[in-house]
Amino acid sequence: MISQMMQRYLASTPDRVAIREMHGRSYTLHGLRDDVQRLADALQARVGDCQRKVFGIAMRSSYEWVYTLLAIQKVGGVLLPVPIEFSDDQIGSLLGKAAAVFVSDQGTAGRLQRILPEKPSFIPRQLMAQGPGEPWTQDDELLPAGIVSVIHTSGTTSRPKGVMIRDEAVGLLVDNVFKRLPPQPLHYFSIVPMSLLIEQVLGVFIPLLSGGSLTLMPEGVAEYGAASGNARHYLELIAPNRPNFLYLPPKLLEEANLLLEQGASVEQLFGPGAPHIITGGAKMPASVLHALDAHGVQVFEAYGLSENSSIISLNSPAQRRIGSAGTLLDGIEPKLVDGELLVKTPTLCAGYYNADDTACDLSDGYLHTGDIAELREGFLYITGRKKHVIILSTARNISPEWVENVYKESPLIDDMIVMGEGRDEPCALVLSTADEAAVRNEMTRLEPRLADFARVRRLRVIDEIATFRERFYTVTGRPRRAEIEAHFIDRLYT
Secondary structure: OHHHHHHHHHHHOOOOEEEEEOOOOEEEHHHHHHHHHHHHHHHHHHHOOOOOEEEEEEOOOOHHHHHHHHHHHHOOOEEEEOOOOOOHHHHHHHHOOOOEEEEOOHHHHHHHHHHOOOOOEEOHHHHHHOOOOOOOOOOOOEOOOOEEEEEEEOOOOOOOEEEEEEHHHHHHHHHHHHOOOOOOOOEEEOOOOOOOHHHHHHHHHHHHHOOOEEEEOOOOOOOOOOOOOOHHHHHHOOHHHOOOEEEOOHHHHHHHHHHHHOOOOHHHHHOOOOOEEEEOOOOOOHHHHHHHHHOOOOEEEEEEEHHHOEEEEEOOOOOOOOOOOOEEOOOOEEEEEOOEEEEEOOOOOOOEEEOOOOOOOOOOOOEEEEEEEEEEOOEEEEEEEOOOOEEOOOOOEEOHHHHHHHHOOOOOOOEEEEEOOOOOOOEEEEEOOOOHHHHHHHHHHHHHHOOHHHOOOEEEEEOOHHHHHHHHEOOOOOEOHHHHHHHHHHHHOO
């Protein structure tokens, strides 16, 4: 189990610097262990028995985030990370049943108070300085034994699904991923949010357990994918930290390739070493991977779902094929049914904390991934998506139906088709008889209900609504999404 693996490691390993803040402090392994213990003691003094209770984390990636994660594990609680860039509706739907929520500052605590007035918020360093407080009288929900975290994933409404992740499954996943990595201390630079399970696995558990370290971005720099941002700015942060291990979303790698084509050196971008780079989320163009390879930058594609505790397949130095998602991790049994990938896996989740019609089918012991795939000589190739969920090149997921439903509350918008698979931001066709300026004003009015990365700025207004529906809609009134995307997508990104 990952919780026991981490606690044993903290208790028995010689001291070293384990976590660094770029332009900030460094933290030792023993200092981390002590902070975990102090927060665990403070949490139990305040709440009492924490076993199987859900505790939210609504913080930017930080040292505080890491020791809070480990303290929740130590007391037997269930971690529920929520991106702070989520809308109030999303945060409220995910955190409604949590016993309490950890935040980093009074501003976030105030926001949580407005969203969930009865929900206690704790700032870790303040909780550690307080006494036990009033006796805990809340009737907290308890999850089934063996659940270590609940991870959000996109749904068809503003209410994200929560995937219940098993403690044993994450430990086994970490062991299996280690087999695909260089056998050395791994020094990782964190760019994407720790609310993503893949970042907890690759950015916290694996670097520390390998004898390596985690480096965090400077304070004030938002995690990549949390909001619209300059990809080049994030790339400029890598080389000064000299990591030998990275997870980079496809968009950052495409930008890196562009810089290399323009004359930048690999050392200028990634430092003097050759970091082991993993990518995943959206599909990476094979042409970009070949171009990076020619520059001496090897990238190892992965594929996974939160329902499998993240990674399902992964390329490695020993087994790598550009354009594939690598070979399946140990113990994973695949099956293709009408082209859809199904997997039976020892790292399967325990089900959903809340679910909707985009939830994966788990009923027959197989995870129905919703992805169309092929297996060629043991390598997995993802060739399409059966589901409608869009994966941006920033590695953030968007349910188009949810975004559309928010914007369609405007009386000016007859219908809307959101697209953007593999792109850095979503786009949309808007069916409306109003002019574009009026439509944009309405969308601006409604967009605070959406996370920044889900807001649509690229759009085209279609005013010949009847003609468009006759050509691109089914007889039951559903848009033919694949056909619409094939016809319009390139025009929306020019």
